[in-house]
Amino acid sequence: MDIVEFLEIVNSVQPSRSKPRPPWKLSQPDDEDFITLPVYLAFCLIAAAARPWNKKNAKFKVILCLSEEGSVPIFTTAARVFLKCVADYKLGTRPFVSDWSDRHSFRNQFEVQRSDRAIFLKEPKTELDDEARLFADAVVDVPARTRSHVEAAFKRLGLPITDRDVGLLLLEPWSRLDKAFQEGRSPTLALQRLRQYPRPDTPAAAPVAKIGGPTLADMHGYGPVVDWGNDLAQDIDDYRAGRIQWADVDDGVLLSGPTGTGKTTFMRALANSCGVSIIVGSFSTWQSAGSLDHFLRAMRKAFAEAKKNAPSILFVDEADTYGSRNSGDHNDSYWTAAIAGFLELLDGFHGREGVVVVAACNHVNRLDPAIRRAGRLDRHFEIALPDTQSRLSILKFHSGIELDPSQGDMFCMATEGFSGADIEQLARDARRAARRHREVLSGIHVIAQLRTLRELSDDFVRNLAVHEAGHALVVMEIGHGEVTEVRISRYRIEGKSSELGFVQYGEMGARAKTRADYLNAIAVCLGGIAAEKEVFGCFSDGASGSEDADLNRATEIATMLEGARGMGHTLLVEDPVDQLERLRTYNPEFRRRVHDLLQSEFDRVKSIIRSRRTALDAIVERLMETRMLSGDEVAEIVQRHRMPTVSLAKLPRRMGEG
Known part of the structure; x- marks a missing residue:
C-alpha cells in the first residue's frame, strides 16, 4: 500500500463528523498505553486488517492472526489504542484485548460477554478450530509491515529516512523492537541500540527496495525473464561490493508481449528484488514535452536521473512507438533524430555506468533494428499470458x-x-x-x-476424462515425451468455445526429427478419439473443427510428412508447406496416401489403448475424482497396471524337480 492509502486508513478510524485522534498523539500522562514506534507500526497493521470496523461505536469480536511469533505484547497495546479510537471508554475501563490461547480463562469469558467489542490475537503456532469461527465475527490475517509503514512512522516521529534504518525495522523481530523502543527512551537512541547490538543472523547489507510491491519470487508464469532478473540482482550486489565491474553486468534488455501481460508489474518486482530505484520514461511522456529539442531534453533528463540514483533501473515503456528510421513516413527526420538520440544514450557516450535499461513494447517487429544490436537491447524476453x-x-x-x-x-x-x-x-x-x-x-x-459458468453433466465429464486419459496413455507408451499434467474441467463458459481438458507434456530433446517422430506425433493426436472408440464405441465431434483440434493437427502433420518432408511413399517433395492443403483437396492420390497414413496410426493407437485398458480406466477414475493429475501420478498408475511379462531367459522347472 502507498503512503496516501496508508494515511487514509489511519485517519478512517474516526467518523468524518469528529476530529480523528491520531495514535501518535495519544500518549498523554493520563493515557494507559504508551505509543512507541513499534506500537505505532502495529496499530497501522491492525487498522488495515480491521478496516470494516473502523467506525464510531462499531460492535464486533474479531480474531486477528499475527504473522510473527513473539508479537502479542506490542499488538495488545496497539489493539487497545485501536479500540479507544473506535469507542469512548469510561475512566478506568480497559478495552478488551486478549491472547486467543488464553480465551478459556474465567476472567476473559466474563469480560468478553460484557463487551460490545473485543479483539483476540492469535500467534502463528496457535491452531484455530470450528469453535473459533463460530465465536468470532471474523478471522482476519494481519498484513506484514512494509517500507511504507516504516517511512510513515519515521516521518511522524521526525526521524530521517535512510535505507539502512528502514531495512533494520523491516527485518528486526517484534520482540527486539519492543525492547529497544521503551517508554522514556528517544527513538534515535533506540535505533542506535539496534545498530549497536545486531542479531547474529542479520544480513550485512540487505538491499531495500525503493518502492513497495511484489518481488521476483511472486512473478509466477513469467518464465526465463525471472531467471535473468535474479541474475541481475546478484550482479548488482556483486557490483556494489566491488567484486565485479559494471562491464560484467547485463545492463540492457527488451520485454515484449500483449497489453496487460504484466510487463510493468515485472519491473516493480525487478526493482524490489535488486534493491534499486526505478525511473520510468516512455515515448508519449517525452514527446509531450513539445518539439524535438524538448523531446531529446526530456529523454536525456530521464537517463541523467537514473545515473544520479545509480545503481538503478530505467524503464522505457512503449519502445515500439519509436518505429523505424526507414518507415517512409513524412516525419522520418523527426524519428531519425529521436532514435539516434536514444541510441547515443544506450551506447553510454555520456556515461551509463550503474544504469540498467529495460525497454518494453507490444510489437517487437516494429522496433528499429539498431536498437537490438549487440551491446544495446540485444537480449529479448517475450512475456505471454499466464497459464x-x-x-x-x-x-x-x-x-x-x-x-x-x-x-x-x-x-x-x-x-x-x-x-x-x-x-x-x-x-x-x-x-x-x-x-x-x-x-x-x-x-x-x-x-x-x-x-457465467455452466456445470457439465457427469456423462460429459467422463467423456472428457476418457479422451484426455487416452492422450496421456499414448504419450507414456510410445515414449513421445514426458507427461507433466492432465486436467479436465467440470464447467463451461456460457456462449464461449473454450478448452475443457488438456494433456501437458514435454517433447523429446532438441534434435533432428525422423519419420518415426512424426508418426508418434500423429499417434498422440489420435490417442483421445481412440480411447473414446474403445470405451464408448464411437468418438465425439470435439476432436475436429479448429486449427488446434486433434484431427486437424494429425491431418496437417500427415500431409506435411507426405508432401513436404520427403518421408512418405517417395522422396519427392510435392509442394511448399503453405500449398499442401490445396494439393490434398485437388489430388485424389495424394489425399488417399494421407488417409492411409492416418488410418495406419489410428489402428496402432487403438491397439495400444486396448492392451492397456485397465490403466486407461484407472486414469479416468482418478480424473473423475480430482480433475487434475500430475505427470508422476499418471506414471505411477501406468506402471501399477502394467501387465507382467514372462521371461524367456530361464526355462520353467518341471514338476518335482529340486
Whole structure:
C-alpha cells in the first residue's frame, strides 16, 4: 500500500463528523498505553486488517492472526489504542484485548460477554478450530509491515529516512523492537541500540527496495525473464561490493508481449528484488514535452536521473512507438533524430555506468533494428499470458487466498485468456464485494466476479476424462515425451468455445526429427478419439473443427510428412508447406496416401489403448475424482497396471524337480 492509502486508513478510524485522534498523539500522562514506534507500526497493521470496523461505536469480536511469533505484547497495546479510537471508554475501563490461547480463562469469558467489542490475537503456532469461527465475527490475517509503514512512522516521529534504518525495522523481530523502543527512551537512541547490538543472523547489507510491491519470487508464469532478473540482482550486489565491474553486468534488455501481460508489474518486482530505484520514461511522456529539442531534453533528463540514483533501473515503456528510421513516413527526420538520440544514450557516450535499461513494447517487429544490436537491447524476453497454474498463483498474490478444488476449476476455466492485470482487477472487485457485505474475503467472492459458468453433466465429464486419459496413455507408451499434467474441467463458459481438458507434456530433446517422430506425433493426436472408440464405441465431434483440434493437427502433420518432408511413399517433395492443403483437396492420390497414413496410426493407437485398458480406466477414475493429475501420478498408475511379462531367459522347472 502507498503512503496516501496508508494515511487514509489511519485517519478512517474516526467518523468524518469528529476530529480523528491520531495514535501518535495519544500518549498523554493520563493515557494507559504508551505509543512507541513499534506500537505505532502495529496499530497501522491492525487498522488495515480491521478496516470494516473502523467506525464510531462499531460492535464486533474479531480474531486477528499475527504473522510473527513473539508479537502479542506490542499488538495488545496497539489493539487497545485501536479500540479507544473506535469507542469512548469510561475512566478506568480497559478495552478488551486478549491472547486467543488464553480465551478459556474465567476472567476473559466474563469480560468478553460484557463487551460490545473485543479483539483476540492469535500467534502463528496457535491452531484455530470450528469453535473459533463460530465465536468470532471474523478471522482476519494481519498484513506484514512494509517500507511504507516504516517511512510513515519515521516521518511522524521526525526521524530521517535512510535505507539502512528502514531495512533494520523491516527485518528486526517484534520482540527486539519492543525492547529497544521503551517508554522514556528517544527513538534515535533506540535505533542506535539496534545498530549497536545486531542479531547474529542479520544480513550485512540487505538491499531495500525503493518502492513497495511484489518481488521476483511472486512473478509466477513469467518464465526465463525471472531467471535473468535474479541474475541481475546478484550482479548488482556483486557490483556494489566491488567484486565485479559494471562491464560484467547485463545492463540492457527488451520485454515484449500483449497489453496487460504484466510487463510493468515485472519491473516493480525487478526493482524490489535488486534493491534499486526505478525511473520510468516512455515515448508519449517525452514527446509531450513539445518539439524535438524538448523531446531529446526530456529523454536525456530521464537517463541523467537514473545515473544520479545509480545503481538503478530505467524503464522505457512503449519502445515500439519509436518505429523505424526507414518507415517512409513524412516525419522520418523527426524519428531519425529521436532514435539516434536514444541510441547515443544506450551506447553510454555520456556515461551509463550503474544504469540498467529495460525497454518494453507490444510489437517487437516494429522496433528499429539498431536498437537490438549487440551491446544495446540485444537480449529479448517475450512475456505471454499466464497459464493455468500461474493464474492461480497470481490470484493468491493479489488476494491472499487459496481456492478449493471446485472453485479452482471454475476460476481456471473462466479466466482462460486473462492477463495478470485482469486477475488483479478481479481480486480488487472481490475485495470490494467482501467489504460491501462486511465479510472476510474468501473464494466465494472471487467466484462471484467470474463470467457465467455452466456445470457439465457427469456423462460429459467422463467423456472428457476418457479422451484426455487416452492422450496421456499414448504419450507414456510410445515414449513421445514426458507427461507433466492432465486436467479436465467440470464447467463451461456460457456462449464461449473454450478448452475443457488438456494433456501437458514435454517433447523429446532438441534434435533432428525422423519419420518415426512424426508418426508418434500423429499417434498422440489420435490417442483421445481412440480411447473414446474403445470405451464408448464411437468418438465425439470435439476432436475436429479448429486449427488446434486433434484431427486437424494429425491431418496437417500427415500431409506435411507426405508432401513436404520427403518421408512418405517417395522422396519427392510435392509442394511448399503453405500449398499442401490445396494439393490434398485437388489430388485424389495424394489425399488417399494421407488417409492411409492416418488410418495406419489410428489402428496402432487403438491397439495400444486396448492392451492397456485397465490403466486407461484407472486414469479416468482418478480424473473423475480430482480433475487434475500430475505427470508422476499418471506414471505411477501406468506402471501399477502394467501387465507382467514372462521371461524367456530361464526355462520353467518341471514338476518335482529340486
